[in-house]
Amino acid sequence: MSKYNFYKFFTLYFILFGIAISVLGSFVSYALQVKDINFDMAKKANEIFEIKTDSILKPFIENMDNTVISLVSNNTIKEFLKTRDEHAKNELEQIFLAVSSSQSIITQARLICKDGKELIRVEKDNNNDTNIIVEKSKLQDKSDTYYFQKVSQMKEERLWHSKIDLNIEHGKIEIPYKPTIRLAMPIITNGEFSGMVIVNVLVENLFLAIGKSSAFEHYIVDKENNYILHANDKFSFNKYKNIKRSLNEDFENGLEAKGVYTFALDNILKNEDKATLVFKTKKSYENSLFKKELNTIIIILIANIILSFIVAIYISKTPTNLQAALVKAHEKLNEFASIVDKYVITATTKPDSTILSVSSAFESSSGYTKSELIGKKMNIINNPQQDKKIFLELWSTILKGEVWSGIMKNRTKKGDIYWLEQNVVPTLDKDKKIESFVSVGVDITAKVELERLASIDKLTGAYNRRMIDEFMKKEIFLHVRDSKNLSLIMADIDHFKLVNDTYGHQAGDAVLSDVGRIISSTIRKSDIFGRYGGEEFIVICPNTSSQQALILAQKIREEIENFHFAEVGHKTISLGVATLIANDEVENIIKRADDALYIAKKEGRNRVVLG
Structure with missing residues (x-):
C-alpha cells in the first residue's frame, strides 16, 4: 500500500x-x-x-403531645377522679373547653375514668364550628374501644398515638371524611390506672401541607401497605373506605424502584401504623x-x-510516518521473544498442571524435549527429596489466584539435581476463574551449590561454625518467643592430639570424619549438627529438655565408645549439656555447655555433664 x-x-x-x-x-x-x-x-x-x-x-x-401532657399534668384531674367533686368537674370542663377552642384541629377532648366511661367530653359542633361541653346524659361508655384497651394497660404516664384513621361517630365513619389521630395518656395514681385523657385531632390540613410538591407525588402507607395518604385523594384511607388498592397499581416495580423514595415515620408517629412516607417522581x-x-x-x-x-x-x-517504525518494532519484538525463549525458563500449564508449552531454556535445564514435556504433568521434573510443604504452600497460593514465589529442587531427565528460583502466576478468564498457570524461573543451581559449600565442613559433612552461629541465633529467638525448651550439646574427642602425634594427621582426619558420621546418624532429624572447631562438635536440640538432651548425649557417647576406628582402635568423647534459660544469648548457653564439657574432661573424660 x-x-x-x-x-x-x-x-x-x-x-x-x-x-x-x-x-x-x-x-x-x-x-x-x-x-x-x-x-x-x-x-x-x-x-x-x-x-x-x-x-x-x-x-x-x-x-398535640404537649396539649395532652398539659391536661394530664393538671392537679385537678387526679383530685376529681378521686372525689368526683362537681366543682372540680366544672373547672375541668372549662379547662378542656379552653384547650379545645385554642386549637381548631381538635375535634374532641375527653376525660375517661378507669371503668371506660366518659366523665368529660368537649367536642366541635358541626353546625356552627364551635366547641361545646357535652351534657352528662350523652356521655358514652368507651370501655370496649381499642384505644381504651391499649391505654388502660399502660403502667406509666406516657403518650400513646392511635392509628391515623377516619373519624367514627356512633359506630359509623363520619361524612364528610375527617382524617383523625388520637393522642392519649393514662393517669396513674399510686401505681394504678385511674383514668385517661384522650384528644382527637383532625389531620386533614396536615395532609394538605405535607402531601404536595412540584417534583413528587406523595403517599403515606402503613405496615400492611394500605394507603393513609394517596396522590389521588379517592384512595386515601382505602382500608376504611373499603376500596381495594394494591401498591403494584401505583408502583409497578415496588417501593425499591428508581424514582421512588421512602422515609420511615414511626419515630414521629409512634403508633401501630408504622407509617412510611413515599415520594414518587412525577413523570413531567x-x-x-x-x-x-x-x-x-x-x-x-x-x-x-x-x-x-x-x-x-x-x-x-503521523500514522503514515509511523508505519515503517512499527514494522521495525515488530521485528525487534520477535527478536526479543526469541531471546526470552532461549534464555528464560518458562512453562504454561493447565490448572491440573498439564504442560501446554515450554521455552527452549526449559528444555535445556530439564534435559527433556518439548515433545516429551507437552501433555505431561509438571511433576515430571519434581525431585522426590523436595520438601512436601513447599508443594502445599505453592498450590494453596496459586489456587487462590495469587502469585507464588520460591525455590524448587528439581530433577533432570538424567536424574541430576538442579534448582530453580520460580514465580508461578495464575492467569484468569473473564469469569475470574483460573485458566492456566505461567511459571517463570531462573536456574540457581550454581548459586545453591556455592552456598552449600560455604556452609558445610568439608571433612565431616556437618555445618561449619558460621552456620551453627546463625542457627543458634534463630533457634534462641524462636524458642524464647514460643516459650519452648532448647538444649545444646558440646562434644570433644578425648586425647585427640595424641592421635595426630602418634598416627599422623591423615589418621586424625579419618577419626574426625568417623565421629561426625556417627553423631549425624545418632541424633534426631530435628537436631542441628555442626563442627565447632578442631575436634569439637556441637548439637542444637530444638524442643528438648535438659533430661532429654542428657539421654541423647549419653547415646552419642556410647556409640563413639563402642566404635572401632581404623588404625586408631577405640576412642572416647566428653560431652557438656546446657539448656536455654531466661534472657539467654548465644554466648551464654554455649559457655555453659563448654564449661560442662570442661568439667567432664577434668573428672576423667568419656562422660556427660549437665551445665
Whole structure:
C-alpha cells in the first residue's frame, strides 16, 4: 500500500474513530448526567422530607403531645377522679373547653375514668364550628374501644398515638371524611390506672401541607401497605373506605424502584401504623430534567463530530510516518521473544498442571524435549527429596489466584539435581476463574551449590561454625518467643592430639570424619549438627529438655565408645549439656555447655555433664 493510500485510509479511519468516540463520549456523558439526575432527585426527595417533617409534621405532633401532657399534668384531674367533686368537674370542663377552642384541629377532648366511661367530653359542633361541653346524659361508655384497651394497660404516664384513621361517630365513619389521630395518656395514681385523657385531632390540613410538591407525588402507607395518604385523594384511607388498592397499581416495580423514595415515620408517629412516607417522581418533572440534559448532549455531540473531521485530516499524517517504525518494532519484538525463549525458563500449564508449552531454556535445564514435556504433568521434573510443604504452600497460593514465589529442587531427565528460583502466576478468564498457570524461573543451581559449600565442613559433612552461629541465633529467638525448651550439646574427642602425634594427621582426619558420621546418624532429624572447631562438635536440640538432651548425649557417647576406628582402635568423647534459660544469648548457653564439657574432661573424660 502506497503512502498516499495509507494517508486516505488513516484519514477515513480517524474520522470514523472520532465520530465513534464522540458518540460513545456523549453516551457516557449522558449516562453520568442521568446518574447525577437520579442523585439530585434523591437529594431533593430527602430535602423535601426534612422540610415536611421538621417544619410541619414534628411541630404538629409535638404541639398535640404537649396539649395532652398539659391536661394530664393538671392537679385537678387526679383530685376529681378521686372525689368526683362537681366543682372540680366544672373547672375541668372549662379547662378542656379552653384547650379545645385554642386549637381548631381538635375535634374532641375527653376525660375517661378507669371503668371506660366518659366523665368529660368537649367536642366541635358541626353546625356552627364551635366547641361545646357535652351534657352528662350523652356521655358514652368507651370501655370496649381499642384505644381504651391499649391505654388502660399502660403502667406509666406516657403518650400513646392511635392509628391515623377516619373519624367514627356512633359506630359509623363520619361524612364528610375527617382524617383523625388520637393522642392519649393514662393517669396513674399510686401505681394504678385511674383514668385517661384522650384528644382527637383532625389531620386533614396536615395532609394538605405535607402531601404536595412540584417534583413528587406523595403517599403515606402503613405496615400492611394500605394507603393513609394517596396522590389521588379517592384512595386515601382505602382500608376504611373499603376500596381495594394494591401498591403494584401505583408502583409497578415496588417501593425499591428508581424514582421512588421512602422515609420511615414511626419515630414521629409512634403508633401501630408504622407509617412510611413515599415520594414518587412525577413523570413531567423527570422528563423535563432528561430533556434538558439530552439537548445539551446533542449540541456537544455535533460539535465533537465537526472537530473530529478537522483533527482527523491533521493527525493522519503521523500514522503514515509511523508505519515503517512499527514494522521495525515488530521485528525487534520477535527478536526479543526469541531471546526470552532461549534464555528464560518458562512453562504454561493447565490448572491440573498439564504442560501446554515450554521455552527452549526449559528444555535445556530439564534435559527433556518439548515433545516429551507437552501433555505431561509438571511433576515430571519434581525431585522426590523436595520438601512436601513447599508443594502445599505453592498450590494453596496459586489456587487462590495469587502469585507464588520460591525455590524448587528439581530433577533432570538424567536424574541430576538442579534448582530453580520460580514465580508461578495464575492467569484468569473473564469469569475470574483460573485458566492456566505461567511459571517463570531462573536456574540457581550454581548459586545453591556455592552456598552449600560455604556452609558445610568439608571433612565431616556437618555445618561449619558460621552456620551453627546463625542457627543458634534463630533457634534462641524462636524458642524464647514460643516459650519452648532448647538444649545444646558440646562434644570433644578425648586425647585427640595424641592421635595426630602418634598416627599422623591423615589418621586424625579419618577419626574426625568417623565421629561426625556417627553423631549425624545418632541424633534426631530435628537436631542441628555442626563442627565447632578442631575436634569439637556441637548439637542444637530444638524442643528438648535438659533430661532429654542428657539421654541423647549419653547415646552419642556410647556409640563413639563402642566404635572401632581404623588404625586408631577405640576412642572416647566428653560431652557438656546446657539448656536455654531466661534472657539467654548465644554466648551464654554455649559457655555453659563448654564449661560442662570442661568439667567432664577434668573428672576423667568419656562422660556427660549437665551445665
